Structures are given as C-alpha cells and as structure tokens.
Amino acid sequence: MKTPNDILERSQGLVKTIVIAAADDSQVLEAAKAAVARRIALPVLVGNVAAIKRLAWAIRFDLEGVELHHAASAAESVLVGADLVRAGRAEILMKGHVNSSVFLSAVLNSRHGLRKSPLLSHVALFFPAFYPKPVLVTDAGLNTHPSFDDKLLILRQGVEVLRKLGVAEPKVAILAHNEVPSRKVPVSEEAIRLVEAVAAGAVSDCIVEGPLALDLALDDEACRSKRFQTRVGGRADLLLCPDILSGNILYKAMTVIGKAQGAALIVGAQVPIVLTSRGDSMETKLLSIALAAATA
Amino acid sequence: MKTPNDILERSQGLVKTIVIAAADDSQVLEAAKAAVARRIALPVLVGNVAAIKRLAWAIRFDLEGVELHHAASAAESVLVGADLVRAGRAEILMKGHVNSSVFLSAVLNSRHGLRKSPLLSHVALFFPAFYPKPVLVTDAGLNTHPSFDDKLLILRQGVEVLRKLGVAEPKVAILAHNEVPSRKVPVSEEAIRLVEAVAAGAVSDCIVEGPLALDLALDDEACRSKRFQTRVGGRADLLLCPDILSGNILYKAMTVIGKAQGAALIVGAQVPIVLTSRGDSMETKLLSIALAAATA
Numbered sequence: 001m002k003t004p005n006d007i008l009e010r011s012q013g014l015v016k017t018i019v020i021a022a023a024d025d026s027q028v029l030e031a032a033k034a035a036v037a038r039r040i041a042l043p044v045l046v047g048n049v050a051a052i053k054r055l056a057w058a059i060r061f062d063l064e065g066v067e068l069h070h071a072a073s074a075a076e077s078v079l080v081g082a083d084l085v086r087a088g089r090a091e092i093l094m095k096g097h098v099n100s101s102v103f104l105s106a107v108l109n110s111r112h113g114l115r116k117s118p119l120l121s122h123v124a125l126f127f128p129a130f131y132p133k134p135v136l137v138t139d140a141g142l143n144t145h146p147s148f149d150d151k152l153l154i155l156r157q158g159v160e161v162l163r164k165l166g167v168a169e170p171k172v173a174i175l176a177h178n179e180v181p182s183r184k185v186p187v188s189e190e191a192i193r194l195v196e197a198v199a200a201g202a203v204s205d206c207i208v209e210g211p212l213a214l215d216l217a218l219d220d221e222a223c224r225s226k227r228f229q230t231r232v233g234g235r236a237d238l239l240l241c242p243d244i245l246s247g248n249i250l251y252k253a254m255t256v257i258g259k260a261q262g263a264a265l266i267v268g269a270q271v272p273i274v275l276t277s278r279g280d281s282m283e284t285k286l287l288s289i290a291l292a293a294a295t296a
Numbered sequence: 297m298k299t300p301n302d303i304l305e306r307s308q309g310l311v312k313t314i315v316i317a318a319a320d321d322s323q324v325l326e327a328a329k330a331a332v333a334r335r336i337a338l339p340v341l342v343g344n345v346a347a348i349k350r351l352a353w354a355i356r357f358d359l360e361g362v363e364l365h366h367a368a369s370a371a372e373s374v375l376v377g378a379d380l381v382r383a384g385r386a387e388i389l390m391k392g393h394v395n396s397s398v399f400l401s402a403v404l405n406s407r408h409g410l411r412k413s414p415l416l417s418h419v420a421l422f423f424p425a426f427y428p429k430p431v432l433v434t435d436a437g438l439n440t441h442p443s444f445d446d447k448l449l450i451l452r453q454g455v456e457v458l459r460k461l462g463v464a465e466p467k468v469a470i471l472a473h474n475e476v477p478s479r480k481v482p483v484s485e486e487a488i489r490l491v492e493a494v495a496a497g498a499v500s501d502c503i504v505e506g507p508l509a510l511d512l513a514l515d516d517e518a519c520r521s522k523r524f525q526t527r528v529g530g531r532a533d534l535l536l537c538p539d540i541l542s543g544n545i546l547y548k549a550m551t552v553i554g555k556a557q558g559a560a561l562i563v564g565a566q567v568p569i570v571l572t573s574r575g576d577s578m579e580t581k582l583l584s585i586a587l588a589a590a591t592a
Binding site: 255 | 335416424440441458471472473474478480481483509510511514518521522537538539540541542543544546547549550551552553554555556574575
C-alpha cells in the first residue's frame with residue numbers, strides 16, 4: 001500500500017452499505033456517486049428526500065436501487081442513520097449536510113448512540129510525497145487533551161486500522177518536541193510511560209517508541225545525523241499526537257505544506273464514521289469512504 | 297524578500313562581528329567560512345585554539361586576521377563569548393561545539409548573561425516552496441508553555457525581526473486547532489485575548505488575527521472555501537504557536553514535510569544568537585548567520 005490508489009483498489013468491489021445522514025449535500029453525493037461507480041459502497045440516503053433527489057439529478061447520480069429514508073430535519077437524519085446502524089442495516093456511517101457537533105452528539109448519545117469503545121478517536125491516513133508509505137495521524141480532530149488512558153485507546157484504535165490495511169506490526173512514534181524527555185514538558189515524560197505500558201501488553205501487535213520529534217519519526221537522514229538508534233524512527237506508520245493543537249497543526253501541515261492526499265475516519269464506534277468537512281476535496285471524501293470500507 | 301538568497305543578499309557586505317563560543321566544530325566553522333566569503337560576518341573564535349586551527353586548516357578556512365581567544369573548556373568559551381558581547385566587541389553570538397543547555401544557561405545567567413528583554417524567544421524563518429514569501433514560526437524551540445504575557449513578548453520580538461527584514465506591517469496568525477474558539481481548548485480562547493491586547497496597543501506595527509488553524513493561516517483557497525473573511529488568512533508572515541509541542545511539530549513539518557529552507561535565531565538578548573543544531577544543514581547554518589546579521 002503506497003499510494004491513495006491502493007486504498008481505492010483495496011476497497012473496490014466491497015460494496016459496503018454506507019448510510020449518509022443529511023444526504024442533501026452535493027459534494028457528499030458526488031463522493032457517494034464515485035464510491036458506487038467503483039463498487040466500494042452502496043449508499044442509504046437519509047434526509048429531505050425531495051432535496052436529495054434534486055441534488056442527485058443535478059450531478060447525474062442515478063438513485064435507481066438506492067434506499068431513501070425521509071427525515072424532517074438534519075438532526076432527525078442523524079438519529080435515523082444511527083438507528084439503521086444499530087439495526088445492523090449499515091456498515092459505515094457518513095455525515096452529510098449537518099453540523100459536526102449535532103452529528104457527533106447523536107453518535108455519542110448514550111441511548112441512541114453508536115459507542116463501542118469507551119472512546120471515539122479520529123484517524124487520518126496521509127500519503128505524503130516524500131514518504132515511501134502512508135502514515136496515520138491520530139488524534140487530530142476529536143479528543144482535545146487526551147489523558148494517558150485515552151492515549152492508549154487512541155493508539156490501539158490506530159493500530160487496528162493499520163492492521164486492517166495489511167500493516168502487520170505498525171511502527172508507532174509517540175510525538176513530542178524532542179527525543180529526550182523533559183520535566184518541563186509533561187507529554188514527553190508521558191511518552192516514556194506509554195511505551196512502558198505498551199511493552200507491558202496494553203496494546204499488542206505494534207512497535208512503539210517515544211518521545212520522538214517529528215523529524216526523527218519520519219526522516220531516516222535525521223536519525224542518522226543524530227546517530228539515533230531506533231526501530232521506528234524514519235519509518236513510522238503511526239504518529240500519536242500530544243494533543244489536538246499539535247495534532248491539528250500536523251494534519252494541516254500534511255495537506256497545506258506537504259500537499260499530501262489523505263483520508264479521515266472516526267473509529268471506536270460500532271462502525272467506521274466518515275466525517276469530512278466542506279473544505280475537504282472530492283478526493284479526500286472518496287478516499288475516506290474507501291478507507292471506511294477497507295476497515296469496516 | 298522571497299527566497300533564501302534574498303536573505304544572503306540582504307546581509308552581504310554587512311561584515312558584522314560574530315563571536316563563536318566553542319568554535320572547535322567543523323560544521324560551524326564551515327558556515328563561518330561561507331559567511332566570511334560573502335562578507336556577511338567577521339568571526340571571533342573562542343575555544344581550544346589548537347583544535348580550532350586544526351579544524352580550520354582541514355576545511356581550508358584561512359584564519360589570517362581572525363581574532364582567536366583561548367578558553368580551557370566549552371563552558372568557559374561561552375562565558376568568554378558573553379563577555380565579548382557585553383563589552384560591545386561583537387554584534388552576534390553563535391553556539392559552537394557546546395551543549396545547548398550549558399550555552400543557554402550562560403546566556404541567561406543574571407550576572408554574566410545577555411538578557412535585554414524579560415524573555416528570550418526562538419524565531420525560525422522558513423521559505424516554503426508553496427508559499428510566495430517567507431514565514432516566521434515562533435516559538436518552536438525555547439519557551440515550553442509560554443504564558444499570556446510571554447506570548448505578547450514572543451509576538452513582539454517576532455514582529456521586530458520581520459520589520460528589520462523590511463516587512464513594514466507583518467500579518468500575524470495566532471495558531472490554534474480551529475478558527476472558532478472553544479472552552480475545551482484554552483489556547484483558542486487565549487488567542488482572542490491576545491488579539492484584543494494587540495488592538496489595545498500591546499504590540500504595534502502588525503495586523504493580528506486568531507485563533508486560526510494552520511490551513512487558514514497559509515492557504516488562500518482554504519479561506520475561500522470556508523468563506524472566511526480575513527486580512528491575515530492565506531498570507532500570514534508570522535505564525536505564533538500555542539506551545540513548544542505544536543511549535544516543534546510545525547518547525548519539523550516545514551523541514552521534513554515541506555523541505556523548506558530555514559534559518560533560526562534566539563532573540564531578546566543584547567545581540568541575536570545563532571543556535572543551530574548538529575542536524576541542521578550547512579545552508580541552514582549560513583542562512584541563520586545571515587538572518588542574524590540582517591537583524592543585528
């Protein structure tokens with residue numbers, strides 16, 4: 001798996017059922033149409049049926065054979081979508097034209113919600129041009145200041161995604177500002193404890209090192225010039241971020257500075273959740289559906 | 297000023313006196329030699345004179361006319377270097393073959409030290425390929441968790457560097473994970489207060505906005521697609537980082553992901569301080585000397 005195309009090929013023909021809540025969103029419908037064309041997914045559309053049909057017609061998305069469920073509001077669409085997932089009628093949930101916080105509060109709701117793990121987390125898979133393989137960044141979008149235990153769950157969920165993509169023993173870098181832990185930066189000392197917890201069995205099937213600065217995690221040359229002995233450095237598959245501030249900056253650096261193609265998911269729920277934003281490209285939306293299908 | 301070469305040209309012929317503490321470092325001597333060749337700086341070398349002469353000879357660096365000061369240890373070299381600066385004998389200080397913490401504690405020392413501002417800060421100027429101008433990242437290297445007041449000083453010192461480089465009214469983005477402040481992420485609310493403090497006159501000669509996510513700060517297209525009204529977004533000259541974790545990740549992203557050429561300085565002392573690390577390229581070391589000369 002080296003290019004975004006490999007994700008598309010991996011998910012081609014899987015025809016996973018994807019329920020789209022508040023599907024009256026032409027960009028999301030475009031991505032769904034492309035996913036149908038590649039037989040990655042079969043959509044179930046929830047929302048204002050008239051609006052959905054009108055938008056689908058405008059982009060020549062043939063809804064023949066596509067299940068439609070009417071909902072009176074965006075919020076109701078999410079509840080109907082979650083119900084379909086809980087009833088086992090869908091393998092992926094995708095957010096359409098509805099505010100993220102409305103969508104997430106429904107997903108996290110204790111009665112109607114879709115929780116499976118004690119924690120949902122955000123994973124983003126990037127294919128940076130300079131790197132010989134994809135790299136998973138987590139958590140850049142959901143958990144603001146994850147605790148030690150949260151980080152173990154985030155790490156485990158990230159490792160599971162990579163294993164489903166065929167990376168047998170993901171190499172994990174626990175990011176900080178330096179490879180030398182410092183009392184002034186608690187996250188860098190926490191990294192040591194995370195490595196110890198993983199070694200003690202908290203997360204299996206991965207090789208973890210930390211703290212690591214980003215250059216040591218991704219750049220072989222930086223490891224050599226620092227004479228840094230490592231099994232993860234220069235070849236990390238997963239970057240565990242200290243918090244949402246650094247995670248989001250890394251995520252945006254991948255797209256804005258690195259022009260890397262990427263796909264993002266929320267994991268830890270009963271099914272993978274695709275939650276792309278208006279600013280994401282059509283490629284990112286399709287890739288995210290493909291990543292969901294490949295890991296569902 | 298658009299390329300690294302513009303910094304070199306700007307500093308060419310300035311012949312600023314640069315004192316190098318613990319100059320027995322062949323990479324640092326290489327950079328000094330290149331700075332001499334371009335008449336950017338005139339070095340004063342402090343350290344083990346025999347070792348310095350041997351290393352200089354090996355790289356064909358002609359020490360004719362170069363002032364040499366013997367010091368018995370690396371730590372003593374830093375003290376001698378700081379003395380030379382305080383005596384007005386040097387306009388730039390550079391770290392050679394000495395541990396950064398030894399170097400910095402001498403610089404920050406209340407008796408022998410070189411403090412001018414209540415706070416020293418780290419600035420890094422990058423020339424990313426995708427961006428039409430350089431961008432200054434601060435603080436990615438010195439202050440771990442700067443307070444509100446620290447951030448105002450960091451911001452002011454960054455603005456001063458850019459103004460010395462000819463940017464009359466730098467556009468400053470106060471980075472966070474999102475343009476919408478959130479109670480869950482105190483830094484994003486702090487950004488609002490920083491903008492208010494600048495508007496009230498705490499820092500002059502700049503245009504400040506925040507909180508901004510990195511994509512909005514650097515990518516015009518992201519601002520358009522979010523219909524984000526802004527004077528800074530997509531064209532920021534200065535990125536104020538939330539803390540050292542996010543700052544260091546951004547710094548490393550610029551070099552590792554963006555392959556951007558860069559230069560780094562410590563500012564706020566009596567003279568600009570060049571503190572490059574072993575992993576930095578020769579170009580980065582020379583550019584950092586040039587940046588120091590241009591802003592000294």
